[in-house]
Amino acid sequence: MMQSNTGMTKMAAAVKVAVAVAAFGGVMGAASAAAPDTTRVIVAFKPGAAASMKSAVAAAKGSVKHEIFGANAMAIEVPAVALKGLQNNPNVEYVEEDVIRKPFALTSPSTGTPYATGQLVPYGIKMVQADILPDTNAANRKVCIIDSGIDQNHEDLAGNAMTGEYDAGTGWWYTDENHHGTHVAGTIAAINNSGKGVVGVNANAKLNLHIVKVFNAAGWAYSSTLTTAANKCKAAGANVISMSLGGGRSSQTEKKAFDSLAAAGVLSIAAAGNDGNTVVSYPAGYASVMMVGALDENKAWATFSQYNTKVEISAPGVQVLSTVPMNSGTEAALSVGATTYAPGVMEGSPVATATAPLADFGNGSATNAAVSGKICVIARGTVDFATKVSNCQASGGVGAVVYNNVAGTFGGTLGTTVTSIPSVTATDTEGASLMSQLGQTGTVAIKTSSYAYYDGTSMATPHVSAVAALVWSYFPTCTGAQIRSSLTKSAEDLGPVGRDTKFGYGLVRAKTAYDRIASLGCGN
Template sequence: MAKFNGRLATVVLGIAAAFGAAPLASQAATAADKVRVIVAFKQGAVSAGHAAIAAAGGRTVLDVGGFNAVAVELPRKAVALLQRSPHVEFVEEDKLQYAFALSDPSGPPYLPGQQVPYGIKMVQADQVSDSTTTNRTVCIIDSGYDLAHEDLSANHVSGENLTTSGSWSTDEAHHGTHVAGTVAAINNSVGVVGVNPNKNLNLYIVKVFDASGSAPSSVIAKAMLRCGMNGANVVSMSLGGSSPNKLQEKIADWLTTKRNTLVIAAAGNAGNSTVSYPAGFENVVSVAALDVNKAWASFSQTNPDVEIAGPGVSVLSTVPMGTGTTASATVGATAYEVNGFTGSPLGTATAPLANFGLGDHTDPAVAGKVCLIQRGSVDFATKVTNCQASGGVGAIVYNNAPGGFLGTLGTAVTTIPSVSASDTAGADMLTKLGQSATVTVAASNYALFDGTSMATPHVSAVAALVWSHYPNCTAAQMRSTLNKSAQDLGDPGRDVKFGYGLVQAKAALDRIASLGCGN
C-alpha cells in the first residue's frame, strides 16, 4: 500500500493564512472527533494540497496515486475548512463498502467427481470455446484468491494486496475465492467448472477486503486504478455501498474512456429500489441476480441502473480449501440430496430414523436416533437443539414446500450433524422410519452462496469470453452487444429487475458474427 511520505517544508502559519484561520494541528482531537475523508487536489496543486492537509491536522493514510487524491484522517471540524482550500478539488467521506454475498458457506450435497454449476449452462458458457481467452485479463477486486485451491492453482493469475491481512493469494473472507471460481474454476476431475475453465484466461487479483468483508471507498478506488495499470480488459467488483464516490466515478470514467476497460459491479442485495455504488455510475454495468429458474432474486436491488442479470442464488463455487462443508444422507439403501445447515458441526451419525414431528419440543423417544423433522412452527436452531436435548444423534429437516432449501442455525451451538432435505425426500424418508440412517456434514472446498456478488462474475466472465473472440471490439461495443443479446426477462425490454435480461455468451458471439461489434 503506497503512502505519502513527502517533506512538509512549508511554514504552517502561511498555510493557515490560506484558510483564514489558525492552524488546527495543535488542537487535540479524540478518535471520536476524527473522520476519514478522500481529498482530491486540483491540477498542479498536489504539494500545496498536502500542506493544507497538514495544517488541518490531517494524516495521510493512503495515496491513491495517479489521480491526485489521498485518503486522510483529520479532525471532523477541519473538513469544512479543507473544502474551502483553493488547492482542493473536492473532499468526501471515505465510507466503507462491502462484499455483496448474503450467506456464509453452506454445504452443497455430496456428489463425487466434478460438477457443472447451473449458472454455467444458463449463461451459455458451455457453448463457447475459451481457447482464445489468453488475450483477455479479468481483474477481480475482492477478498483475495486461494492460490492453493485444487480448482484454481493452475490458472494464469497474479495480483496485489491492499490490506494488512495475508497476501493477495490468501482469502480470509472466502468471498473472492468464490467469485474467482465462477470466473475460472478449472476443468479437471474435481469440484466445479467456471465460465472460462481451461486455464487460458488471465486473472489479476486486487485484495481489498480482510475477514470483515469491508473496506474504505478509497482502497477500492485505488484497486480500480491498479486494475487499469495492470492491463485489465474487464474489472469485476462484487461489492458496493449506498453512497456515490466521486473518486471511484472518475476512475471508472478513466478506465472506460482511456483504458478501453469494461467495468462491472453488483447491483446490491437490499431487495429495494435504492442504488448501490459503484454499480450506479454511468460507466459501470450494474448486475442483478436470478435463481435457477431465471426468476428475479428477492434480495436483488431494483432500479433504472440495473443493466443485466446473472445467476446469483445457491451458486456453487470454490472457497478456500477446507472452509466449506458438504453434506450427505442415506436411509436404508437410498441416498438423498441434502444441504448442510450453516453452523452445523462436522461429523457423521448413524442410527435408526425416528419421526420427530415439527421438532418444537423434546421427546425422549428419539434418544439414540436420527431425528426426521418437518420444517415449520419454530426455527431450525430450535428444532436441532430439541433433537439434541432429547438424545438424538443427528437431524434431517425436510421442507414443507416444494423443493430443497438452505438454512442456518444462527448463533446456536449444537453438537450433532444437521442437514436439510426437500419435501419429496422427506415424504420418502417417512416410509423408512426405523431403518438405519446416516447423516454426514464434512469439510469441503466448495460452497453455495447467494448474492448479486455471485451474479457479477458470471457477467464479467462472459464478457471476457465473448470479447476474446473479437478483441478488436471496444469495451463500449462489448457492453452494447451483451445488452442487445441478453435473454429478455420480466417486462418487455429493459426493466428495473432484470435490466436487459440474462447475459448470454453464445447469443452475444453470434450477434457479433452476424452484425458486427456493438450492433
C-alpha cells in the same frame, strides 16, 4: 453476497460455508471507522500539490490514511472543525466523504461433453451459454477481480494464470479470509479438471486473472481504496474489472476513475446490490459501469436483487455453487440402506457423522427419550430449527434431519445455538421417504468441503464479467464499449418487453453475443 442453504444432485450433495452475509465492498488498508471527533474524507488536489497537502493535513492535526493510486487525491482523517480550512486551501479541488464499500452466492454432473466426467456444472454455466462457446482464445484477455483475494492453491483454481497486489492492510492477494473472492473467481475460471469440483465460465485455464484484495475478513472498505484498486487493475493491463461490491452513495473520486477507465477501453462491471429495493448502488450506478442484477435457475428475478433504471443486464445469482478456500466449507450427506439422499447443510451444525436407526421426532418442540441413540426425523414448522435440533440432542438423539413442510428445498440455520450432533435439511418428498424407513439404520454427516452455494448479485456479476471476457477474446479488436453494447443487444429479454428495472436488457448470453458480432461486427 448472500448465503443460501440448499439441496443438490446426489452426486453433488449439499455444500455450504459459514460466511457473514453482506450487501457488497472492500478494504485496501485495514478498515476502521474514523474517531468520533474526526471525519474521514477524500481531498482532491491540483497536480504537484501532494507535498503541500500533506503539510496542510498535518497542520490541521490530521493524518493521511490512503494515497489514491493513479489520482491526485488522498484519503485523510482530520478533526471535523478543520474541514472548512482545507476546503478553502487554494490547492484543493474538492473535499468529499470517503464513503464505505461492502461486499454484496444447482448443478448437474458432466456427461463428458464439453466438460470432463466427474465435473459438476453449475446451472449458471449453461444458462449463460458458456458450455457452447469454448474459451479457446481466452489467453488474450485479462479479468481483474476486486474482492477479498483468492485461495491461489485451490484445487480448482491453481492452474490459472494469476497475478495480484500486496497491501499492508489486507495482505497478499493469494489468501482469502472472507471466502467471497474465491467464490467469485470460481464462477469466472474454475478449471475443467476431472474429478475436482465445478467448472467456471472460462474453464480451460487460459484466461488471465489479476487479483486486487480490497477487503479482509472484516468485509468493508472505503471508496478511496476502491479507486486505487480500479486504477491498479488498469495498470496491470486488465480488459474487464469484476466488482461484486458497492454502497449506497456515489463518490466524485470514484466516478472520475471509472469514467477514465471506460475512456481507456476497460469494461467495468459491478453488482446491483442485495436489498431488494430501488436504491442505486455504486460503483454499479455510474454510467461508465455495467450494473448486474440476479436471476434464479428459472430465469426469474431474485427478490433480493435491487431494481432501478440503472440495472443493465442479469445473470444467475441464486444458489450458485462455486469454490471457497480449501476445506473452509461444509458438505451434507444422508443415506438410509441403499438409498442416498441430497440433503442441505443446517448452517451452524458441527462437522460430525452419526449412524443409527431413524426415529420420528414429530415437530421437535419437546424432548422425547424414545429417540435416545437414534437419528431424529423432524417436520419443519412450529418451533425454530435450533430448538428442534437442541431438543433432539437433549433427548439423546445422535443426529437430526429436518424435512420441509412445503414442496422443495429450504435453508436452515442454528444461529448462535451450539449443538454437538450433525443436522441436515431435506425436501418434503425426502421427508416422506424417510418416514417410511423409520427403524432402519441411516447415516447423517457434515463433512468439510472446498465448495459452497451463495446467493447474491455478487454471484451474478462474475457470470457477466466472465462472459464479457470470453466473447471479447474472439474479437480482441472490439472496444470495451462495443462488447458492453453487444452483450445488452444479445441478452435474452425477460420480464416486460425491452429494458426494465429488474432485468435490464435481460439474461447475458455468450454464444448469442458471439453470433451477433460475427454477423454484424463490433459496432452494431
